[in-house]
Amino acid sequence: SAAAGTAPPTAAVSAPAATATPASGTTTLSCPTASEVGVALGLTVPAPTTIGTSASGVACNYLSETPPVLDVVVSIVHGIGTSYLTTAEASMQAKAAGTVYAFTSASGVGDEAYTYSYTVSTSETVLGIIAVKGTTFVGISCTGTTTSLAKVEAYANQLLG
Numbered sequence: 397s398a399a400a401g402t403a404p405p406t407a408a409v410s411a412p413a414a415t416a417t418p419a420s421g422t423t424t425l426s427c428p429t430a431s432e433v434g435v436a437l438g439l440t441v442p443a444p445t446t447i448g449t450s451a452s453g454v455a456c457n458y459l460s461e462t463p464p465v466l467d468v469v470v471s472i473v474h475g476i477g478t479s480y481l482t483t484a485e486a487s488m489q490a491k492a493a494g495t496v497y498a499f500t501s502a503s504g505v506g507d508e509a510y511t512y513s514y515t516v517s518t519s520e521t522v523l524g525i526i527a528v529k530g531t532t533f534v535g536i537s538c539t540g541t542t543t544s545l546a547k548v549e550a551y552a553n554q555l556l557g
Contacts (some may be wrong), residue, residue: 406510425449428470428555429455436551437543439467451535467539472555474532481528485510488526502527506534506556513545525549529556 427444435442441458448455453473460466486497489496499510506529513523516539524537525548534555 401453424453425472428491430458433458433468433470435553437468437538437547439466439541439543441466464540466541468541469537471535472532476528476531480533481508481526484526502549506553510554511545511549524547525552526553527556532556
């Protein structure tokens with residue numbers, strides 16, 4: 397995975413609407429299963445580690461430190477404001493100033509979406525998406541994987557419902 401400081405800022409990404417529901421007896425959301433993420437992205441990913449959770453969102457890390465090393469972060473947030481994505485994209489663009497990546501508008505994903513892709517090294521690429529539909533936000537970041545932006549966009553649409 398990319399060293400701290402080399403990966404782009406990652407916004408929260410969520411699971412499919414059917415998966416991103418409160419776990420039994422809790423008020424927090426749960427991560428999509430490794431199987432769900434793996435099938436959607438065409439990868440084999442390990443079980444997730446929850447890196448943030450609340451009643452309105454969840455962020456999950458699928459990190460494999462054994463070769464081939466891969467790092468997938470999926471975040472979902474419900475109940476966002478109407479300017480959330482525009483503000484998040486502008487903030488990420490400002491942080492990316494002078495770096496090797498930029499956001500590209502992605503049509504056909506939710507109400508509004510931006511993708512990014514850049515090379516960290518000859519053997520490692522980072523790609524991802526931030527997207528919103530209604531009041532639901534999804535962010536997916538993939539480092540060191542063999543997935544494609546097309547698969548990431550399709551999974552974001554699935555998560556947005």
